[in-house]
Structures are given as C-alpha cells and as structure tokens.
Amino acid sequence: DTEVTQTPKHLVMGMTNKKSLKCEQHMGHRAMYWYKQKAKKPPELMFVYSYEKLSINESVPSRFSPECPNSSLLNLHLHALQPEDSALYLCASSQAAGVGYTFGSGTRLTVV
Amino acid sequence: GIQVEQSPPDLILQEGANSTLRCNFSDSVNNLQWFHQNPWGQLINLFYIPSGTKQNGRLSATTVATERYSLLYISSSQTTDSGVYFCAAARWGAQKLVFGQGTRLTINP
Numbered sequence: 276d277t278e279v280t281q282t283p284k285h286l287v288m289g290m291t292n293k294k295s296l297k298c299e300q301h302m303g304h305r306a307m308y309w310y311k312q313k314a315k316k317p318p319e320l321m322f323v324y325s326y327e328k329l330s331i332n333e334s335v336p337s338r339f340s341p342e343c344p345n346s347s348l349l350n351l352h353l354h355a356l357q358p359e360d361s362a363l364y365l366c367a368s369s370q371a372a373g374v375g376y377t378f379g380s381g382t383r384l385t386v387v
Numbered sequence: 388g389i390q391v392e393q394s395p396p397d398l399i400l401q402e403g404a405n406s407t408l409r410c411n412f413s414d415s416v417n418n419l420q421w422f423h424q425n426p427w428g429q430l431i432n433l434f435y436i437p438s439g440t441k442q443n444g445r446l447s448a449t450t451v452a453t454e455r456y457s458l459l460y461i462s463s464s465q466t467t468d469s470g471v472y473f474c475a476a477a478r479w480g481a482q483k484l485v486f487g488q489g490t491r492l493t494i495n496p
Binding site for chain 1: 418420422427428429430431432435473475477480481482483484486487488489
C-alpha cells in the first residue's frame with residue numbers, strides 16, 4: 276500500500292460547527308503532516324507529527340487541533356472556523372528524515 | 388530559513404514540446420523533491436533528488452547541490468503533463484519542506 280487516504284474529499288461547514296478531517300497511511304512512515312493550500316499558492320505546513328508526537332506547530336490558530344491516535348492515523352479537528360479558513364487541506368507522510376513524501380488527495384473545505 | 392525560487396512562473400507549450408523548469412535554493416539542502424499537482428489538487432511526488440540525476444520515463448531531474456539549483460526536464464509533453472510543478476527543499480534532519488511558488492505548465496493539444 277503506497278497511498279495516503281484522506282476523508283472526506285469535500286466538506287462544507289458553518290462557523291459554529293465541529294468537524295474532523297481524517298488521514299490514514301499504511302506505509303510504515305513515522306512522520307505525518309498537515310498542510311493548508313489556498314488557490315494558486317504552494318502548500319503551507321501546519322503541523323508535523325514524528326513518532327506520534329507533535330514536533331512542529333507552525334503557529335496555527337487553536338481552532339485547528341491535530342491528533343495522532345497511532346502511527347497510521349492523523350486527524351485534524353476543526354471548531355469555530357472562519358470563511359478565510361476555506362482551502363484544500365492536505366495530509367502527507369514520509370520516512371522520519373523527510374524521504375519518500377507522499378500526499379493524500381486532500382479535503383476541499385468550505386466554511387460558510 | 389531556506390528560500391526556494393522557481394522559474395518560470397507560467398509556461399504554455401504545444402503537445403510534443405520539451406521543457407525545462409528551474410528551482411534555485413538559498414542554502415545547503417539534503418532533501419530536494421519535485422512534485423506535480425494535477426488540476427484536481429493531487430500532489431504526486433516525482434523525484435527525491437538532493438543531488439545527481441534521475442530519470443523516469445519522459446521526466447528527468449538534475450540537482451547541482453554545490454551551485455544550489457535543480458532542473459526538471461519534461462520531454463515530448465502530453466496534455467496530461469499540465470498542472471503545477473513544485474520544488475521543495477529541506478536541510479538535513481529538518482522535517483519542514485519549504486515549497487517554491489510553483490511553475491504552472493499548460494500543454495495545449
């Protein structure tokens with residue numbers, strides 16, 4: 276299995292909703308990442324988990340809450356988002372040294 | 388931190404043409420990757436190439452680490468090659484890949 280699977284593919288949520296994005300990989304990768312991508316821009320790193328521990332938080336607002344329940348799963352919990360948070364959210368995984376980066380197909384999030 | 392610059396920002400070609408995309412980086416890196424993002428948003432890892440030359444079908448890449456640049460070559464372009472090509476780099480042991488702004492490639496039939 277050489278894939279990173281993200282669900283859902285599309286999500287529309289109101290500013291008072293709570294939702295979660297899910298990401299799963301079975302490549303034995305020990306680093307997992309959340310990126311945010313706005314239209315016509317490169318992906319921007321949000322969080323890095325290494326060996327299931329949060330190792331990088333790029334000063335992301337607390338309305339985004341990551342969770343790594345085990346080495347194969349990564350969640351991003353969303354609460355009280357703003358319309359400007361609408362974007363493509365990408366999950367990725369890699370070997371611990373950043374080799375073999377593999378991205379999921381993303382969740383296209385719209386906040387209304 | 389590392390700065391990554393890509394050129395050209397946009398490239399429009401006819402099917403069958405060859406193209407060269409460039410990536411310059413500001414510091415020594417030991418992780419340099421090329422990605423293709425298709426029109427549906429999927430990012431595909433094309434090459435992990437911190438130095439040297441690699442080839443995969445019609446695509447090849449060369450990184451000259453001492454001169455801090457990498458080149459991606461696409462030969463005999465097809466319409467399915469359209470999309471955005473990103474170069475991304477990181478220093479040794481760093482998990483944060485720094486992305487360039489991308490080159491938007493359009494291949495017309």
